Amino acid sequence: MSETKDTGDKTLHVASAKTLTLKRPVEQGVVRQSFSHGRTKQVVVEKVKTRVLGPGPAVKPAARVETPAAKPAAPPPQAPSSRNAPRTATTARAAQTPDPRNSAGVVLRTLTDREIEIRERALSDARGREEEERRQAEIDAKARAEREAQEKIEREAAEARKREEEQRRLQESEAKRRSEDEAKRRLDASGNPVPAAPPSAPSAALRRPAAEAATTTTTTTAAPAAAVARPVTKPAGDAEEEETKRIIRRPGMPIKVVLPPRPVRGSEQKNRGRLTVTSATAEEGERMRSEASFRRRQQRLQGKSFGQVKEKLAREVILPETITIQELANRMSERGVDVIKLLMKQGQMHKITDVIDADTAQLVAEELGHSVKRVAESDVEEGLFDTPGEDDHLVSRPPVVTIMGHVDHGKTSLLDAIRQANVVSGEAGGITQHIGAYQVVAPNGAPITFIDTPGHAAFTAMRARGAKVTDVVVLVVAADDGVMPQTIEAINHARAANVPIIVAINKIDKPDAKPERVRSELLQYEVQVESMGGETLEVEVSALKRTNLDKLLELIALQAELLDLKSNPDRPAEGTVIEARLDRGRGPVATVLVQRGTMRVGDIIVAGSQSGRVRALLDDKGANVTSAGPSFPVEVLGFAGAPDAGDRVAVVESEARAREITEYRERLKRDKAAARGAGAGRSLVEMMSQLKTAGLKEFPLVIKGDVQGSVEAIISALEKLNTDEVAARIVHAGVGGITESDIALAEASGAVMIGFNVRAHKEAREASERLGLEIRYYNIIYNLVDDVKAAMSGLLAPTLREDMLGNAQILEVFNISKVGKVAGCRVTDGRVERGANVRLIRDNVVVHEGKLSTLKRFKDEVKEVVVGQECGMAFENYQDMRAGDVIECYRVEEIKRSL
Structure with missing residues (x-):
């Protein structure tokens, strides 16, 4: 201080x-x-x-x-410093x-100087910010003014359109009123004329708004011009608005100017309605019509009204066998509610997810004005076979010849002699058990397709398949044996297929050959050969000596020429499965006879419930080929599974179509199997049949074969052994080797495992040894059927036969303590044996059946008592004996039965 x-x-x-x-x-x-x-x-x-x-x-x-109280003192004079000479x-x-x-x-x-410099810099920054804010406010005000001007122009245009619309409506109503008055005046003039009445109050009221509207239009039109001519002056209230408006600034957002609410003009309160950009920025309190609303009104006036009933479209509705209500509504383009209402009117209560049948769906669709096209689930196969209109370029094809006849009449030997092959040596037992397809060149150079069928009775299905796909049937009859049962069956198959027959009388080289006997026996079955005046071609041949084989081929070529066999090779292939098997190295293999079109490697094929793509084609000699034309037999590799013999084969365009067809067929097969297993019927006859078979004994079997045809023949032969008491039940049947799963199935079902021309895999053999299950192997169908027949015979109940011994009459009845009642009898007929069956007959009525427990002669037990002697008898568990009753003595013998 x-x-x-x-x-x-x-x-x-x-x-x-x-x-x-x-x-x-x-x-x-x-x-x-x-x-x-x-x-x-x-x-x-x-x-x-x-x-x-x-x-x-x-x-x-x-x-x-x-x-x-203080006064400022004068500052003392200061001399300037020499360092700060310039004045700053x-x-x-x-x-x-x-x-x-x-x-x-x-x-x-x-x-200090530093503080003064900082304050000056702060002042200059503040002035710069204020200048920037002022410029931005001016830009915002200018944009707002332009926007308000644009909105004002739009509002004025909308008001003008509204006034024009009202004026036009008034003019129309005035014109209508005038036309009505003119019509009334003319009507009155024809009868009693009435003087024109002055316009009514409503008419004057209608004309008055029109004049007012014209005046308003003129005033409104002149108003914008005056507004443009006058200089824009800022009203006094705008100063207050500028003072009360707020400027909102946010980082990264445009500057927003918030205006204060406008005061209510006079006593009228503004009807704001829906808040929009136009209504928020409007200056007048009256709500104006939008341009979109005006456009909609114009459309209604032009006839495009929303209330106008549109023309209903009639559609073609595709109806399957069953359909849900939702799907039906979608296909008709109708509301699901309407469909349910229609069903309720018919008395049916449904939900939208319920399933209805095709008939109900058709009624609903027709009621709603639509057309109906009914389709079934089986329509997936439509157009798969026999498509018409594609046989434009027909060319000749080789004939298909089926060799038929009785067993051991030399069919396969004859075909081997023609083909120069040895098929017989490969067949077990020297009999044909497989169907084969081969192609041979005739002496004239034309190819011929042969189908060899077995002659055994069990192979009926194979012979039937051969007759279905053939053009000519060669009936082989042995000259030393004559007409046999399978010969007759072959004749019936040929007639059912409506194909010509060529009779080949074989074995004419034998000493006991009798060709004339064969010709005469054929007449019994309406087969008349040419040598006896008929139309059936015949030839005597010898397969062993190769006699007349050329003549047989010439007759076949002649018959084919008469038939004029033609086909179109340029269409998709169709054919039939002759045989099918499961090869362990190559998978499912099917022997197919192509009947129409050409099958190529890479085609997508369908056969029954199996499909696949052709991986390879092999001819009858085992050589690979790239295509197979009409009447050409080939082995097809590429199926997903072994098809059934006899199934028709077709080439389809895509895998999706093949999958759709196979799924439908597989589902159909499952449904049939379920129907057979469940015994769906409930009729009286079916119930009686079920009660009859309630005590049926079954012999379960699991069968595996080399080819589909052999398995089919085995099943057919075993079904013929069935009786009302015992039947063979096929648990599983298939082609291919015996697998471990087959052994497990046989063990679970207690079935016998049978293999025909197949062997068990290593794992299957080990499983069978572990489980103690025997596998029976066969290569000849005779032995298989005989063994199964003997086993099924063991299940049959033996036959009981009564052997009468004799009769005795009761003389007296004794009551012995600790023993019971004993009848004293005399043998009147035959003999009586101890332990035999007896009947007690009283007044010719059998009152008891049982066994003889005691037979005494005096005090000794004896084995039998002959006629004329007296004895004592006692029954097992029966004491009600009376004097005078007759005792019938007999023995029951059991006799074994066989199928």
């Missing part, structure tokens, strides 16, 4: 005891803080206001505290600064 002349001291000193300081204004508030576990705490916070520097005059760097703003401001000391003795702090 003593050094008052030190100018370097920057501390503010006051003569009084209190020190004067400058503090920022402080605002206090209370904030509640939240902590974990629900704890809270009130905290007092202070907010220091920041001083905003405006564009006014420069703030003095220091304040002076003056007392009313800092020195000027320092020169203008009053003396820090006043009369009260208060020394004020002076600002």
Whole structure:
């Protein structure tokens, strides 16, 4: 305080005891803080206001505290420093600064150059920000003015259109009224004319708005011109609006200007309605019609009204056998509710997910005005076979010849002699048990396709398949044996297939051959050969001596020429599965006879419930071929599984179509199997049949064969052995070797495992040895059928036969203690044996049947008593014997039965 002349001291000193300081204004508030576990705490916070520097005059760097009694003292003169010779703003401001000391003795702090520079920079920044805000406000105001002007123009245009519409409507109503008045006037003029009445009040009221509307239109049209001509003057209320409007700035967002709410004009309250951009920025209180609304009105006036009933479209609805209500509604393009209502009117209560049959769906669709096309699930096979209209380019094809006849009449030997092969040596037992397809070149150079069928009675299905696919049947009859049962069956198959027959009388080289006997026996079955005046071709051949084989081929070629066999090789292939087997190395292999079209490698084929892509084609000699034309037998590799023999084969366009067909056929097969297993019928006849077969004994079998045809023949032969008491039940039948799963199935079902021309795999043999299950192997169908027949015969109940021994009459009944009643009898006929069966007859009525427990002669037990002797008899578990009853004695013998 003593050094008052030190100018370097920057501390503010006051003569009084209190020190004067400058503090920022402080605002206090209370904030509640939240902590974990629900704890809270009130905290007092202070907010220091920041001083905003405006564009006014420069703030003095220091304040002076003056007392009313003190007077300012004159500043002492200061000599300028030689270093600060040029006069700057800092020195000027320092020169203008009053003396820090006043009369009260208060020394004020002076600002340094650094602080003065910082304050000037802050002032210049503040001025720049204000300038930028002013420019942005001007841009926003200009954009708002343009937007308001555009909206005003749109509103005026909408008002003009509205007025035009109202004026046009008034004019139309006026014209209508005038036409009605004119019509009434003319009508009255024809009868009793009535003077024209003055216009009514409603008519005047209608005309008055029209005039007013015209005046309003003129005024409105002139108003924009006047508004353009007059200079735009800012009303007095806009100054208040500029003062009350707020400018909202957000980072990254455009500047938004919020206007204050407009006051209500007069006593009318604005009907705001829906808040839109147009209504929010509108100046008038009246709500105007939008352009979209005006456009919709124009459309209604032009006839495109929403209430106008549209013309209903009639559709063609495809209906399967069953369909859900939702799917039916979708196909008709109708609402599901309408379909349900229609069903309710018919008395049916349904949900939208319910399934209805095709008849009900057809009634609903026709009721709603649609046409119906009924389809079935089996329609997936439509167009698969025998497609018409594709046989345009027909060419000749080889004939298909099936050789048929009785077993051991030389069919395969004859075909081997023609083919110069030895197929017979590969057949077990010297009999043909497989169907084969071969192609031979005739002497004239034309190819001929032969199908060899077995002659055994069990292979009826094979002969039937051969007759279905053939063009000519060669009936082989042995000259030394004559017509046999399978010969007659072959004749019937040929007639059923409506194909010509060529009779080949074989074995004419034998000493006991009698060809004339064969010709005469064929007459019994309406087969008349040419030598006896008929039309059936015949030839005497010898397979062993190769006699007349050329003549047989010539007759076949002649018959084929008469038939004029033709086919189109350029269409997709169709054929029939002659035989199918499961090869362990190549998988499923099917022998297919192509009947129409050409089959190529890579084609997608379907046969029964199996499908696949052709991987390879092999001819009858085992050579690979790339294609097979009409009447060409080939082995096809590529099926997913072995098809059934006799299935028709077709080439389809895609795998999806093949999958669809096979899934349908597989589902159909499962349904049939389930129906057979469940015994779905509930009729009286079926119930009686079930009761009859309730005590049926079954002989379960698991059969595996080399080819499908052999398995089919075995099953057919075993089914013929079935009787009302015992039957063979085929648990499983298939082609291929015996696998471990087959052994497990036989063990689980208690069945006998049978292999025909196949062997068990190593794992299957080990499993059978472990389980103690015997596997029976066969290669001749005779032996298999005989063994199964003998085993099934063992299940038959033996036949009981009564052998009468004699009769005895009761003379007296004795009651012996500890023994019971004993009948004293005399043998009247035959003899009586101890332990034999007896019947007690009283008044010619059998009252008891049982066994004789005691037979005594005097006091000794005897084995038998002959006629004329007396004896004592006692029955097992029966005491009601009377004098005069007759005892009939007999023995029961069991006789074994066989199938």
